Each structure stands twice: as structure tokens, then as C-alpha cells.
Amino acid sequence: MIDFKDITYNYSHQSGVYNIDLKIKKDEFCFLVGPTGSGKTTLLKLLYFDLFPHKGKVEILKYSSANIKKSSIHKVRKKIGVVFQDYKLLKQRTVYENIALPLHINGVGRKKIKQLVNEALDLTELSHYSKKFPNELSGGEQQRVCIARAIVKNPDVILADEPTGNLDPTTGHRILKILEQINKEGTCVVMATHNYKLISDKAYRIIELNEGKVVSG
Ligand SMILES: Nc1ncnc2c1ncn2[C@@H]1O[C@H](COP(=O)(O)OP(=O)(O)OP(=O)(O)O)[C@@H](O)[C@H]1O
Ligand SMILES: [Mg+2]
Numbered sequence: 243m244i245d246f247k248d249i250t251y252n253y254s255h256q257s258g259v260y261n262i263d264l265k266i267k268k269d270e271f272c273f274l275v276g277p278t279g280s281g282k283t284t285l286l287k288l289l290y291f292d293l294f295p296h297k298g299k300v301e302i303l304k305y306s307s308a309n310i311k312k313s314s315i316h317k318v319r320k321k322i323g324v325v326f327q328d329y330k331l332l333k334q335r336t337v338y339e340n341i342a343l344p345l346h347i348n349g350v351g352r353k354k355i356k357q358l359v360n361e362a363l364d365l366t367e368l369s370h371y372s373k374k375f376p377n378e379l380s381g382g383e384q385q386r387v388c389i390a391r392a393i394v395k396n397p398d399v400i401l402a403d404e405p406t407g408n409l410d411p412t413t414g415h416r417i418l419k420i421l422e423q424i425n426k427e428g429t430c431v432v433m434a435t436h437n438y439k440l441i442s443d444k445a446y447r448i449i450e451l452n453e454g455k456v457v458s459g
Contacts, residue, residue: 243268243430244289244399248298251284259284259454262298266432268398271425272459273441274434276451282434285451286401289432290322291315303398320348323392323429325402329384331376331391338363338372341390348395362390366420382413389417393424400424402433406440414440 244266252258259281266272274282287293288300291310299308305318331340341362345355363369366386376384385405392400402421406414418440425431435441441448449459 243303244432245301246285246288246298247301249288249295249300250297251288251293251295257454259288259451262456264449264456264459266430268430269425269428270447271422271431272433272447272449273444274432274449274451275436275438275441276457277436280451281454282451283403284454286324286403286432286434289399289401290319290324320395321398323395323397323400325385325388325392325400325405327404327407329376329388331384331387333376336373336375337368337379337387340376340387341394344391344395358394358396359390362394365393365423366390382409382417385409385417386420389420393429397429399430399432402431404435404437405433406435406437411440
């Protein structure tokens with residue numbers, strides 16, 4: 243499903259990720275942990291082909307960084323839901339419209355969109371908020387909108403970058419529960435976090451990074 247084969251990506255001569263070898267299976271829920279600057283976001287960006295490695299190759303869902311065409315990148319992104327730490331919600335659109343957008347882009351019909359968006363709103367407990375705008379919501383609520391937007395297209399993989407970063411512990415646990423539920427339904431979840439407390443009692447795989455290298459996991 244996901245295979246990093248001896249990946250190196252340098253932003254400059256002292257920052258980036260180095261010699262990463264990692265395999266993640268299709269039904270896994272795993273955490274990427276490590277101090278700030280250790281390379282978590284960089285690995286996620288390599289997975290959705292926002293960055294391309296300088297050495298080695300990344301494979302995800304049968305696509306490879308070595309030979310994917312620019313014109314095929316949108317195909318793989320259709321199958322990947324990304325939850326960004328800074329939400330990236332459209333301020334002029336309602337919660338419903340934000341969540342529906344990836345489906346519009348994928349050419350899904352209006353009726354089907356309504357059904358899928360309502361399911362995603364339900365799972366993230368946001369049904370009452372569908373007509374609100376992002377700036378009328380708290381951070382935790384906006385983060386749930388991001389998760390709803392990522393899951394609505396029924397992706398094979400969810401990449402979540404610090405989805406609990408700015409949230410109180412209870413809200414953080416709630417977000418984690420939603421992601422666990424999605425994973426149970428068969429979606430691979432890779433979640434970057436430095437919230438060790440949140441995951442310390444979890445039996446999931448933990449991949450630890452330090453200074454751009456995998457140190458365990
Ligand atoms: N656009 C960029 N240009 C130059 N250097 C960058 C860029 N983005 C990241 N870096 C550097 O690459 C390294 C890894 O950054 P990355 O964002 O992957 O870390 P991270 O583990 O996600 O950190 P955080 O926990 O703070 O989100 C850091 O040293 C960072 O300064
Ligand atoms: Mg980061």
C-alpha cells in the first residue's frame with residue numbers, strides 16, 4: 243500500500259528526510275511521531291506527491307514517484323484524504339459546501355453528494371453545523387470539518403497532519419476516535435503528531451522520526 247524505498251528529500255544541506263525505508267499496510271493505523279522539524283510533514287507531502295524524493299522512490303496505491311505523470315497526480319489524490327493542521331477550509335463556503343467540494347471536483351451527482359455529505363456530517367457529529375461558516379466554529383469543530391472533507395470521498399488512505407495539535411485532550415480523543423472508526427471500516431490511516439500523551443495508551447504502530455531519520459517503528 244505505502245512503501246518508502248530509501249527516500250531522501252533535502253530542502254537544504256541540513257534539513258529534510260534521509261534514507262527512509264518504511265512499509266505501511268493497507269489496513270494499518272499508524273502514528274508518525276518525533277520532535278518539531280523531524281520530518282513528519284515532509285513524509286506526508288511525499289505521500290500525496292506534493293514533493294518528490296531526490297533519491298529513492300515512494301509507492302502508494304500502485305502509483306510510484308519514479309514514474310507518475312503530472313496528469314495522473316489528481317487520480318491518486320482522489321483516493322487520499324488529507325487532514326491539514328491548519329484546516330485549509332474555504333471561508334466563504336459553508337460547512338456543507340466545504341465537505342461537498344471534493345465530490346463536486348470528482349464529478350459526483352447532486353443526490354449522491356447529499357447522501358455522502360450527510361453521512362460524513364453524521365460521523366463527525368456536525369449535522370447541526372452544516373449551514374455555518376468556518377469562522378463561526380471552534381478549532382475542534384473546524385478540525386472535524388476537515389476530517390469530514392477528507393473521508394467524504396471514501397479514500398483508501400487518510401493522511402492526518404497533527405489533527406489534534408491545538409485541541410484540548412477531550413476533543414483530541416474525539417478526533418482520534420473518529421479516525422479509529424474510519425480505520426475499522428477499512429481505510430489506512432497515517433497520523434503525524436507530537437501529542438505523545440494522546441497515543442501512549444494505544445496499541446497502534448508508532449514510527450518515530452528524529453532529525454529526518456526513522457529511529458524506530
Ligand atoms: N519549505 C521548506 N523549506 C526549507 N526547509 C524546510 C521546509 N519545510 C520544512 N523544512 C525543514 O525540513 C525539516 C523537516 O520539516 P517538517 O515540516 O517535515 O517537520 P515536522 O516533523 O513536520 O515538524 P512539526 O512537528 O513542527 O510540524 C525541518 O528542519 C524544517 O525546517
Ligand atoms: Mg509538521
